[in-house]
Amino acid sequence: MNKSESTRKLTLLKLLQEHKKLTNEQMSDLTFCSQATLRRGLIELEKEGHIRRIRGGAVLEVAQNHEISADYRYHINAKMKEHIAEIASTFIGSGMSLFLDSSGTVSKIIPYLATVSNLVIVTNGLKTAYDLIQIKTLDSKVFFLCGEAIYDAASTVGNYGNEFLDAITIDLALFSTTGLDEQGAYEANFEQMMLKRRIINKAKASILMVDSTKFGKLEPYKLANLSSFESVITDNISEKQMADMQNMACELLY
Structure with a gap:
């Protein structure tokens, strides 16, 4: 093509x-x-x-258990995702250990990491890992979680990286998700959901980066309540959505 x-x-x-x-x-x-x-x-x-x-x-x-291919996810709604990444970048400082999921939204934060020193970055995203090693500072490290490679998601899933995760601390985990409402965040893929849930439970803080097209969209597998995230960052939000989410125990940024 x-x-x-x-x-x-x-x-x-x-x-x-x-x-x-x-x-x-x-x-x-x-x-x-x-x-x-x-x-x-x-x-x-x-x-x-x-x-x-x-x-x-x-x-x-799009079937509820089907993930949109990585090529599409990395390009769709690019301006929205760049705005979200700019806000999320303010949470990151030198010497931190980070987890980045395989989503197109989270990938937009990669350029902001090019000048942040002494980072330890863990990801399950194939493209994310490749892009990170192109831009990281010399004193930063990138670790890729092994597992079953998923074509559409361009990522790995499964329990193969558990031993590594047990041995590392994560200061901040950055996630996107395929659906969101006032009750929580949702995933289209069960294995992705399980991996992300494990990271949420391990990380000192987690941030949800989600563009406004995902609001009100439900998927089969619930990832977490919104209170599991320190902040939810989006590009835009309606008054009704804000009212629905105002009682959630997390910060809303846009």
Whole structure:
């Protein structure tokens, strides 16, 4: 697949995430592409399980136990995620030990770590680990948790890294999640949920970085109550969402 086709697919998926349902004519107008080109992109997205084509259009259809592929997660809603990462970066200082999950949202904090010295960074994200070793200071260390490699999530899961986790302290853990409401944070993948829950219980403090598109979205597996996080950082929040969350025992930043 060439770069323009990949970009077009990302654009189509983002449009359907925003509108949930669009006609072929609407998508063609919004992406400035022909019906034939549009059809090829929609067929690919349907094969990957992200959408369902219907008569005259398409609807978003991400199964509740299916994670959106890493390539999409790293690019969708980039500006929102960059804003969230900028706020989260203020919690990080020299000499800290960090856990970064494999999410596209948390990955946006990586550039801020390039000048922070003497960090110990643990991650289960394949791309996250690679990007970290490109920018880290010479006195910082990056550790990758071993486990079963998950294609869509570009990460590892499982209990293979338990011995290592038992031997290390974590000052701050940074997470994103696939769904959020006033009752808590939710995950689409059971193994991801179990690993993140273990890290939350181990870390001295945990921060949830989640863009506003995740609010009100429920997934099968509950990760934690919002009170488990020191702060929830987002890009925007409605008055109703703020009212729903105001009694949660965590700081809300946006």
